[in-house]
Amino acid sequence: MGKVGLSLKRSLSSSMLFRRIFSSLNLRDLPPSPLISSREFSGRLWIPAGGRLSDRSRWLKFQRNICLSSIRMSSAFQMGDTRRPPVTADKADLLREVEAALGSSFSLEPLSPTPNPLIIVISGPSGVGKDAVIKRLQQVRHGIHFVVTATSREKRPGEVDGKDYYFVTKEQFLSMIERNELLEYALVYGEYKGIPKQQIHDFMSKGFDIVLRVDIQGAATLRSILGDSAIFIFLLAENEEALVKRLIDRKTETIDRLLVRIATAREEIKHLKEFDYVVVNEEGKLESSVKMVESIIDAEKARVQQRNAVI
Numbered sequence: 001m002g003k004v005g006l007s008l009k010r011s012l013s014s015s016m017l018f019r020r021i022f023s024s025l026n027l028r029d030l031p032p033s034p035l036i037s038s039r040e041f042s043g044r045l046w047i048p049a050g051g052r053l054s055d056r057s058r059w060l061k062f063q064r065n066i067c068l069s070s071i072r073m074s075s076a077f078q079m080g081d082t083r084r085p086p087v088t089a090d091k092a093d094l095l096r097e098v099e100a101a102l103g104s105s106f107s108l109e110p111l112s113p114t115p116n117p118l119i120i121v122i123s124g125p126s127g128v129g130k131d132a133v134i135k136r137l138q139q140v141r142h143g144i145h146f147v148v149t150a151t152s153r154e155k156r157p158g159e160v161d162g163k164d165y166y167f168v169t170k171e172q173f174l175s176m177i178e179r180n181e182l183l184e185y186a187l188v189y190g191e192y193k194g195i196p197k198q199q200i201h202d203f204m205s206k207g208f209d210i211v212l213r214v215d216i217q218g219a220a221t222l223r224s225i226l227g228d229s230a231i232f233i234f235l236l237a238e239n240e241e242a243l244v245k246r247l248i249d250r251k252t253e254t255i256d257r258l259l260v261r262i263a264t265a266r267e268e269i270k271h272l273k274e275f276d277y278v279v280v281n282e283e284g285k286l287e288s289s290v291k292m293v294e295s296i297i298d299a300e301k302a303r304v305q306q307r308n309a310v311i
């Protein structure tokens, strides 16, 4: 079958273009082509002579011709040509053509380096919701490891050894200090709390982000050890009353301990400016607080100058 060339002016709108092709070919009853869209036409299009296609096999042949001519057109497209390159139905063929023209194949290596694992320090006054936020964060986000803190305090109802804390005796804790196994430790309300180093090493080497939960005093110590290589997040309640109500609701505090925690919280809030971020954990809005922490982590992952925490 001979061929005639039909020159399509690029200035024609896409609807005009299609109307023109379809009216010349009498194809109104045929299904629309899955292979081409009117936007993809430019330059010269080849169609079978005669122009009347009445059955499906001829229609498919017609589509094939369009593809072939489109590939031919893409060969003619040269660097420096400001026209949009024609898009073929077979992207793989076009890709190979471009690679051949450049004389090298395209790399599949990521264009940006893999972000470093982060150390995220979450701190804030007692009862603000540190445990609650971290627990939920662990449920919704993969690739993070919450370092289980060792503590000499009594286990609270519902807490699980090795999951919430490593519950150890005071003697056991003191021997961990002696063996230099803790990144940081402190005596808080008469009880020891400390961060085992080994867990951080193990999980960072596997690419996990590390979440540490410490009180304000612990955060200050970690800042002196880690400097700007870690992210420091201060968790706050929306106001003092909400904070106290939360502590009362928890039913873990005697009135004396409550008073100590409130006085301490008032002092601790003054340290806010030493942190990188503040997240307000509003009453009944735990999910939003967790989302905010996630956003901070995501933004840190997108930093051009990555933090580089080394323990």
Ligand SMILES: Nc1ncnc2c1ncn2[C@@H]1O[C@H](COP(=O)(O)OP(=O)(O)OP(=O)(O)O)[C@@H](O)[C@H]1O
Residues within 6 Å of the ligand: 124, 125, 126, 127, 128, 129, 130, 131, 132, 133, 246, 247, 249, 250, 281, 282, 283, 284, 285, 286
């Ligand atoms: N956004 C919130 N809305 C309502 N209640 C909350 C919210 N966040 C936490 N809580 C509740 O407040 C109480 C205190 O939370 P949590 O134990 O997590 O605080 P914490 O900062 O870890 O305290 P501590 O430092 O004393 O261990 C818990 O009963 C918890 O379920």
